[in-house]
Amino acid sequence: MRWPRLILFWLTLAITLIVAPSTQAHLMNTGFGPFYDGLAHLFVTPEDLLPVIALGLLAGLRGPRFGRAVLFALPVAWLVGSGAGLLLAPQITLPVAETIGTIALGALLAADCPLPLAAVGGLAILLGLLHGSLNGSEFAKTNASGQVSAAGVAAALFAVVSLLAGQAASVRVPWARVAVRVAGSWIVAIGLLMLGWAMRAPG
Amino acid sequence: MKNFVQRAGAARRSLVILFLFLYPLAAFAHKRGGEAIGFASGFEHPISGLDHILAMVAVGMWGAQLGAPAIWVLPVVFPMVMALGGMMGLMGIKLPGIELCIALSALALGFAVFREARPKLWIAAIIVGFFAIAHGHAHGTELPLGASGVLYSIGFVIATGLLHALGIGIGLVHRWPAGRIALRFAGAIVAMGGVFFLWKAISGEAV
Numbered sequence: 359m360r361w362p363r364l365i366l367f368w369l370t371l372a373i374t375l376i377v378a379p380s381t382q383a384h385l386m387n388t389g390f391g392p393f394y395d396g397l398a399h400l401f402v403t404p405e406d407l408l409p410v411i412a413l414g415l416l417a418g419l420r421g422p423r424f425g426r427a428v429l430f431a432l433p434v435a436w437l438v439g440s441g442a443g444l445l446l447a448p449q450i451t452l453p454v455a456e457t458i459g460t461i462a463l464g465a466l467l468a469a470d471c472p473l474p475l476a477a478v479g480g481l482a483i484l485l486g487l488l489h490g491s492l493n494g495s496e497f498a499k500t501n502a503s504g505q506v507s508a509a510g511v512a513a514a515l516f517a518v519v520s521l522l523a524g525q526a527a528s529v530r531v532p533w534a535r536v537a538v539r540v541a542g543s544w545i546v547a548i549g550l551l552m553l554g555w556a557m558r559a560p561g
Numbered sequence: 562m563k564n565f566v567q568r569a570g571a572a573r574r575s576l577v578i579l580f581l582f583l584y585p586l587a588a589f590a591h592k593r594g595g596e597a598i599g600f601a602s603g604f605e606h607p608i609s610g611l612d613h614i615l616a617m618v619a620v621g622m623w624g625a626q627l628g629a630p631a632i633w634v635l636p637v638v639f640p641m642v643m644a645l646g647g648m649m650g651l652m653g654i655k656l657p658g659i660e661l662c663i664a665l666s667a668l669a670l671g672f673a674v675f676r677e678a679r680p681k682l683w684i685a686a687i688i689v690g691f692f693a694i695a696h697g698h699a700h701g702t703e704l705p706l707g708a709s710g711v712l713y714s715i716g717f718v719i720a721t722g723l724l725h726a727l728g729i730g731i732g733l734v735h736r737w738p739a740g741r742i743a744l745r746f747a748g749a750i751v752a753m754g755g756v757f758f759l760w761k762a763i764s765g766e767a768v
Contacts, residue, residue, distance in 0.1 A: 404711045468637060536633045540722070543637040547644035547718045548711075554644075554651030554701060555710030 392503035396510025399493070400518065405456055405552075406489050407518075412463035412545045413485060414519040415538050417478055418526025419467070424475055425523030428482045432519055433512035435486025436493070440508035443494020450495045452488070453556040459485060461549035467542025470535070486515075603716025606700060607724060612663050612758045613696055617721060619670035619751045620689055621728020626674060626735050626744060631682055635689050636725035640718055642690040643697035647717075650701020660762040662695035668755025674732075674748025677741075 386402055388394045400406055410432070417428040443450070463481065466473065473481075493511060497504035529535050607613050617639070624635035649656065669688065672678075680688070704713065731747060734740030 404715060468641070533633075540633065540637055543641050544718050544722055547640040547721075548714045550641070550644035550648045551651070551701075551714035551717065552711055554648030555714070557648075558651045558653075558710075 392506040393510040393513075396497075396507030396512075397514045398510075399507065400511055400514040405453075405460075406493070408545055408548060409456075409460045409463045409485055409489070410515060410518055411522060412460065412467050412542060413478075413482060414522035415526045415541060416463065416467045416471075416473075417482075417519070418523035419470060419529070419535065419538060420473065420475075420478060422523075422527050424478050425519070425527050427475060427479045428523060429516065429519050431479050431482040432486045433515040435483040436490035436515055437486075437508055437512045439487040439490020439492075440494035440497065440504070440511065441490075442487075443491040443496075444498045444504045444508065446491075446495070450492055452492065454553065455488065456492070457549050457552045457556055459488065461546050461553065464542045464545030464547075464549055468539050468546055469542075470539050599710070599712030600716040603713035604720045606703075606713075606717055607720040611754065612667055613700075614724060615667040615751045615754045615758075616663070616670055616692060616696060617724035618728035618731065619667065619674055619748070621725040621730070622674050622732040622744060622747065622751075623670055623678075623685070623689075623728075624725075625729045625732020626677060627679060627682075627685065631685055632729060632732075634682060634686060636722070636729065638686050639689050639693045639725065640721050642693035643700075643721065644714075644718065646694035646697025646699075647701035647704075648697075649694075650698040651704060652701075656694070656698050659695050659699050661759070662692060663699060664755055664758035664762040666692035666695060666755070668752050668759055671748045671751030671753070671755050675745050675752055676748075677745065 386395060386398055388398050400410070413428060413432065414425075417424040463485070466481075490508070490511075494504065494508060497507050526538050529538060607617065620635055620639050624632045627635075646656075670692070673688075700717065732744060735744050
């Protein structure tokens, strides 16, 4: 990975995080309709975005085959989870489970863990089902066109995973691979602090 | 594989366009008020205290001085262990002598850079991890109520990582003979800062 490409990679990651200035469990109103509301939802919800970044980079580091598997498994599982959440529509919030998932994915990325394809695919399905069902239950409360919004989220996932996994898969030199792993350690650190916030002593 | 990489190139170009479109949405989200403060205040927190800045920059400098793999192991270890300390602080778990440890961290890390200390990697990682717990705990107990935890955490970790990157950047002068001397001099300045903060911590004065 040459300098301009590395700078672009970090810029991408930084913008992805900074562009999410507001945590929104509820759908934001973009004014473009429910599909675009769903599309924007991922980018303004760091709790959803962080594990997706970790998984996309992890899959990319393992190679194009892994990237392609996550590219399709994650949005499909997310859609299935969203469908379940929309149908059942219970009031679910699992901040600790979400955060532990983020920490685990960040740690796997930081360790550059040589997971087999089935394990990476399984992680994508688990992540998709968990976060999708939480999204779906929220959409059911706030939006009459929850299915369309869920499709928007899936489209955003497809774009994010393809971009990040593509970037990580194109890594050639060892130190650039390290730079991607550093991103994993940052995600772990953010996740640990999020866990602290979730379990914060009252007062 | 080649096709995948070529597509990645096209994807990068698309990414820039995508974010150009998304940025106005992000600006719109600022209307929610309090939550947007989270990122800014989280980013500001690690750079608001000179004791923290000195220690974090020193970690990067020491890593650069030690070379691979320490150049990346130490800055990877520090934020993770620091966040663990932050989590303990947030959860209200008390640790004794935190201010003393923070002051000692600048002194010890600065001294390590000054002396060009080359311990085994695991020993260096334990030293850095020990001080990281103290820094994280101090940050965790100071975090304000009501801010957005996630955004605060993102800002906090990015600022910490950038301080390490600054330290690594400074430490890269180690490649040149004059740079080695300059780096040792910078280590001595950090250590002197540590002595100052240690004095303050012992005498109980607020810095």
